[in-house]
Amino acid sequence: MSERPRTWPALEFAELAPMVDYLNRLVQVGGKYSLDEPFEVGWGDIVLECTPRGLRTRTYRTAGATFTVHHRLLDGDVVIEADSGTRTIPLTGDPRAPGSVASFYTAFCTAAAELGIAPPPSPLICEIPGAPPTFDDDHAARTWDADAARLIWQGFDLAAHGLEAWQAPFIGHRPRVGVMWGGFDLSATRFRHQPTKPVADRPSFMQSGELYAYVSVGFCFDTTRGADKDPAAERIGLYGYIWPQPDGLDGRSWGVEGAAWRPDLGLVLLPWPTLRRQPDPHQAVVAFGDAVYDAAVATAGWPADALGPRVDGWHMSRTPPPG
Structure with a gap:
């Protein structure tokens, strides 16, 4: 069986920067659930796995549900998969009506609540210079670039x-x-x-x-x-x-x-x-x-x-x- 060729594409900062900035904020929403987890030396318990479709959190085990958050970059959505069911939050949207981090955060918390999952323990946006203080404050228009x-x-x-x-x-x-x-x-x-x-x-x-x-x-x-x-x-x-x-x-x-x-x-x-x-x-x-x-x-x-x-x-x- 031959191995699939792995092409190393050109990556241009100017072209990718807007989506990198957007995704950096989105993955923090699901990542915030790790804030109350026991600290593992090196923060090994917080990293997102690079999957065949995107980036996924570790499995969280809370009083309300056992769940993961999968940021599916190749599908343009975020999937919450729990023992109580699944919910999908689309990111592609309508190009004529761009979304925002704030609108995504609201949709995420609504979907999580339907599965018995509390909102992320913190709404703060961190480690992004110049970002608004919280997800709720980030109303900048965002268009998905597949x-x-x-x-x-x-x-x-x-x-x-x-x-x-x-x-x-x-x-x-x-x-x-x-x-x-x-x-x-x-x-x-x-x-x-x-x-x-x-x-x-x-x-x-x-x-x-x-x-x-x-x-x-x-x-x-x-x-x-x-x-x-x-x-x-x-x-x-x-x-x-x-x-x-x-x-x-x-x-x-x-x-x-x-x-x-x-x-x-x-x-x-x-x-x-x-x-x-x-x-x-x-x-x-x-x-x-x-x-x-x-x-x-x-x-x-x-x-x-x-x-x-x-x-x-x-x-x-x-x-x-x-x-």
């Missing part, structure tokens, strides 16, 4: 495939690869049992994430978060960083030609156009992640023996079981 939604899903899907391969041999604590609903970035993180001191003036959720040393590699649709004022800057791509940030990161090789350390951002960046030009972009993601971890070993004392063998799989489809 082509942009598909490209956004493809970016997450392809990057997730590579980051899952990178994570596979790590034998320490590693939350599942997934999209952080706050910043809308795909994250793959490795933790080390080394308590660290969080930065005091940061939000509480960031301080919780800085309780232990970690290495993070991920994918984002705005790696510079607007810090680079050059409109031609490549904002979409992979990032990597080490917490706490060690010295000695200047002048290192980052596994893929074109990847570079940005001291102004505290990130190693691999732009998407550079990645998709590689002979094997999937393996380039793995090489980039390996280089970031190698830097942690060399500059921050991370254990080189925390990696098991990297193998292609069990091969059980081709190898008969013993005996």
Whole structure:
């Protein structure tokens, strides 16, 4: 059986930015249900799974229902699937009468109530500079762009495939690869049992994430978060960083030609156009992640023996079981 070709499409920031901004707000509605869940080191319990159709929350178990929220980017809707039934909130709408985050939030809460699910525990929009305070306040007209939604899903899907391969041999604590609903970035993180001191003036959720040393590699649709004022800057791509940030990161090789350390951002960046030009972009993601971890070993004392063998799989489809 031949493997389906995985084409790495061109992703242009200017074309995708409006839908990225819209989706970042939408996924926070379903993601907010994780706020009252027990904290898992690395926020592994909050990430959204990249599915064959979009982005889905973990399964929530509440007094009213057991449910998930599936943001189906390829279908233009959001599905609440619960033990009490399902409800679908369309996002495509009528192009002549665009919707808004506020109207979606109202429709979502109405649908959730029909399934015995309380509204999200917080209506606040977070981690989006310039956004209104709450979902109810966001009345900006929004038009669904199916082509942009598909490209956004493809970016997450392809990057997730590579980051899952990178994570596979790590034998320490590693939350599942997934999209952080706050910043809308795909994250793959490795933790080390080394308590660290969080930065005091940061939000509480960031301080919780800085309780232990970690290495993070991920994918984002705005790696510079607007810090680079050059409109031609490549904002979409992979990032990597080490917490706490060690010295000695200047002048290192980052596994893929074109990847570079940005001291102004505290990130190693691999732009998407550079990645998709590689002979094997999937393996380039793995090489980039390996280089970031190698830097942690060399500059921050991370254990080189925390990696098991990297193998292609069990091969059980081709190898008969013993005996």
